[in-house]
Amino acid sequence: MPDRVFDGSKLRDRRVAKRLSQADLAAGLSVKTNAVYRWENRLATPPQERLPAIAAMVGAELDELFPRLGPPNLADLRCDAGMRQSDTTRYTKTASPMPIRAAEQGKRTLSDEAVTALAAAYNVTRAELLAAQRRSFGHDVPAIEPEKATPSPQVVDTIAGKIKYLQTELYDGALLSDADLASSGNRKSGRSLLTEELVRNLRVGGLTTAPDDVLEALALAFDVPPVFFRSSDPEIGRLVVSTRAVRSQFTVMAARGGEQEISQDVRDQLRDFISDTMAEILGSDADDVPT
Incomplete structure (x- = not known):
């Protein structure tokens, strides 16, 4: 696929409109001022990343600012x-980027685990990543159309309904196998309760x-x-899933190194906000909630 179109003059116009000097932009990007000068005067092109x-x-x-003329491949x-x-x-939890390099060069496809991990890291769906992988292997695959918004599923007051709700809301429709869920629940509970x-x-x-x-073992398998599973109140189900989703977002951010970019002052404010919110939801008992 073609790279994004880079136009140095458009970059200069946007920089000036933002009231940034070339030195300001260079400092924010951790590059030399001369690099920005060369980009804007069409003497060089920055790396796509x-x-x-x-x-x-x-x-x-x-x-x-940098349009692409066709649908993306893995790179x-x-x-x-x-x-x-x-x-x-x-x-990808690998010692080297060789699996990524091989997939981007159309030599070897990614493992299913890598597809899931990279889709989350790249902030795309699995379908979008798999389509991009096929393009890397020379296939003509049209762009994936965004899915139309659908109403959020309701928490059904049955065990099967609640598992389905977790599957839809937290696992993008793809659960672990029944055997893996049983193994995970038994390991976390320390007892052989699930088969x-x-x-x-x-x-x-x-x-x-x-x-x-x-x-309880089933809940541990799903990390909720x-x-x-015990409550019949749908609001509790939605609260659990929402909280779990927020925690997952922070986990992804931490994996990307995001927590190092947050100042201690901001971290303290977030901590206070979460603590105050929990106190408002749970009442005085929330005073003992660890933060």
Whole structure:
């Protein structure tokens, strides 16, 4: 696929409109002022992975300032996320970026685990990443149309319904296997309470009830509190899932090194806000909630 179109004069115009000097822009990007001079005068072109940061510095949308003339391949998605190949190893859990390099060069496809991890890191869906991978292998794949917004699913007051709700809201429609869920729940609970067959029956509605210790192990498998499966209040279900989603976002941010970019003052304000919010929700008992 073609690189994003870089126009040095457009960058200069946006920089001036933002009242930034070349030195200001260079400092924000951790490059030399001469590099910005060369970009704006068409003497050089910045690496594609720098374009998102450049657009952000001058307050422009990436697609508006540096448009792309076709749908992205794997390398394009990585660059749009502001990453070099070496930056991806923290997500793929590999010692080197060779799997990424091989996939971007159309030599070997990514593992399913890497697809899931990189889709989250690049802030795209699995479908978009898989389509980009096919383009890297020379296939003509049209751009993935954004999905139309659909009403959020309701929390159904059955074990099967709640598992379906988790599947939709937290796992993008793709759960771990029943065997993996059983293994995870048993490991976290320290007891052999779940089997593959039991999890399957609970998931498809073959069983509609289960002992409290089984529900607790199931909750541990999904990394949610037991109250999610025990309560019949849909608001509690939505609160659990919303909180879990926020925690996942912070986990991704930390993996990207985001927490190092947050000043201690901001961290303290966030901590106070979370503490105050919990106190408002739970009442005086929230005073003992760790922050």
